[in-house]
Amino acid sequence: xxxPVSFESNRSSSFSDRRLNILANHFVTLNNSIDSNIFxxxxxxxxxxxxxxxxxxxxxxxxxxxAYNKDPSPVKLNLGVGAYxxxxxxxxxxxxxxxxxxxxxxxxxxxxxYLPIVGVADxxxxxxxxxxxxxxxxIQENRVTTVQCLSGTGSLRVGGEFLARHYHQRTxxxxxxxxxxxxKIFTLAGLSVKTYRYYAPRTKGLDFQGxxxxxxxxxxxxxxxxxxxxxxxxxxxxxxxxxxxxxxxIRSKALLPFFDSAYQGFASGSLDTDAQPVRTFVxxxxxLLVAQSYAKNMGLYGERVGALSIxxxxxxxxxxxxxxxxxxxxxxxxxxxxxxxxxxxxILRDRNLYNEWTIELKAxxxxxxxxRQKLFDALRSRGTPGxxxxxxxxxxxxxxxxxxxxxxxxMTKEYHIYMTFDGRISMAGLSSxxxxxxxxxxxxxxxxxx
Ligand SMILES: Cc1ncc(COP(=O)(O)O)c(C=O)c1O
Numbered sequence: 001x002x003x004p005v006s007f008e009s010n011r012s013s014s015f016s017d018r019r020l021n022i023l024a025n026h027f028v029t030l031n032n033s034i035d036s037n038i039f040x041x042x043x044x045x046x047x048x049x050x051x052x053x054x055x056x057x058x059x060x061x062x063x064x065x066x067a068y069n070k071d072p073s074p075v076k077l078n079l080g081v082g083a084y085x086x087x088x089x090x091x092x093x094x095x096x097x098x099x100x101x102x103x104x105x106x107x108x109x110x111x112x113x114y115l116p117i118v119g120v121a122d123x124x125x126x127x128x129x130x131x132x133x134x135x136x137x138x139i140q141e142n143r144v145t146t147v148q149c150l151s152g153t154g155s156l157r158v159g160g161e162f163l164a165r166h167y168h169q170r171t172x173x174x175x176x177x178x179x180x181x182x183x184k185i186f187t188l189a190g191l192s193v194k195t196y197r198y199y200a201p202r203t204k205g206l207d208f209q210g211x212x213x214x215x216x217x218x219x220x221x222x223x224x225x226x227x228x229x230x231x232x233x234x235x236x237x238x239x240x241x242x243x244x245x246x247x248x249x250i251r252s253k254a255l256l257p258f259f260d261s262a263y264q265g266f267a268s269g270s271l272d273t274d275a276q277p278v279r280t281f282v283x284x285x286x287x288l289l290v291a292q293s294y295a296k297n298m299g300l301y302g303e304r305v306g307a308l309s310i311x312x313x314x315x316x317x318x319x320x321x322x323x324x325x326x327x328x329x330x331x332x333x334x335x336x337x338x339x340x341x342x343x344x345x346x347i348l349r350d351r352n353l354y355n356e357w358t359i360e361l362k363a364x365x366x367x368x369x370x371x372r373q374k375l376f377d378a379l380r381s382r383g384t385p386g387x388x389x390x391x392x393x394x395x396x397x398x399x400x401x402x403x404x405x406x407x408x409x410x411m412t413k414e415y416h417i418y419m420t421f422d423g424r425i426s427m428a429g430l431s432s433x434x435x436x437x438x439x440x441x442x443x444x445x446x447x448x449x450x
């Protein structure tokens with residue numbers, strides 16, 4: 001049970017101290033380079049009070065797009081960005097989203113008043129049903145609290161900070177590798193981040209034994225971050241049987257699962273199939289957290305729509321948990337934005353709109369699956385050395401190609417193909433037209449003499 005700790009008593013506890021320490025460590029190299037004698041006072045007009053700042057490095061993922069934008073080559077290809085592109089290489093706004101936006105604009109009764117701290121009530125209710133299933137006992141028993149947050153990232157951040165304040169174990173285990181933002185989000189939320197083995201480079205598949213060993217030796221009560229589906233960056237998901245093993249281990253060790261669901265529907269094309277791992281954890285009656293994002297599956301990237309759900313043992317605990325989550329949100333961004341959540345709520349509420357959405361979502365997922373097959377066939381037809389079957393076995397937006405940093409550099413320099421240095425490519429950024437160019441580049445990178 002979550003102890004009813006008040007916000008005031010916690011502010012003076014070790015939470016804020018710990019976070020200050022983390023931040024201090026973060027800036028320690030910077031501090032070393034500051035000479036306090038030349039630090040200008042705010043009233044001195046000659047120099048900027050920020051003149052001592054070092055230029056921060058680009059975000060490793062977003063930096064790929066920055067480099068791509070600077071390249072004048074007509075054949076350049078950006079496979080770094082985690083956003084869907086059409087066959088023509090263009091961003092996509094779903095038809096159902098456009099239609100709902102039009103309706104919202106025409107609704108005379110709509111206003112732009114502040115939302116409550118927890119966001120749009122209907123959006124929260126419908127988001128919980130989407131991830132847990134409409135007939136989930138946890139929802140029927142009011143054991144779930146759902147709070148609208150700023151997309152997946154914001155949901156993870158709010159969930160992380162809630163745990164740092166109120167949960168007795170402050171260590172979170174994240175997969176190795178994982179989305180690059182995870183360690184930063186949880187560290188700055190006040191948690192201590194450790195990793196568990198996830199990916200086996202030799203098989204380009206799951207290191208299931210390593211995962212079981214690492215979670216098996218995690219201290220009881222530790223938080224475990226799990227990608228609900230379409231693991232980023234590897235595209236490697238556990239099988240249903242492996243999920244069942246993982247669930248049993250997590251429950252037997254009283255670990256606390258925190259699911260990151262950024263790709264529901266995007267992996268298999270089915271919203272229900274992709275939610276299955278989360279649902280099996282809810283079905284066993286245990287507690288858990290889920291961060292949901294509508295960036296990819298509804299194409300609402302820039303609208304920043306997501307939700308944090310916390311499944312509790314009882315309705316009473318859930319309502320106390322919600323009251324404390326509100327205290328995390330209020331000083332962070334006060335309350336969430338209204339537009340994106342209104343679009344999602346309208347689509348989830350209406351059977352026809354919902355059906356239309358699932359068709360468009362499946363078309364995106366199918367195009368990605370088709371690109372996997374095309375790339376695999378193109379490498380095979382070139383006789384590119386190596387077993388490339390992982391391209392069709394992996395799932396979701398990304399493929400972890402197995403190319404090393406040197407090969408990635410070569411492909412960028414010689415073929416103007418942009419991707420992260422870990423060899424991850426976004427299948428959503430590929431089209432039938434660009435597959436041959438990528439296959440040529442991979443073939444050249446793999447076969448060139450060094
Ligand atoms: C695994 C994972 N989690 C969370 C996110 C968060 O995305 P957003 O904040 O745009 O919803 C992403 C985005 O790439 C992701 O890949």
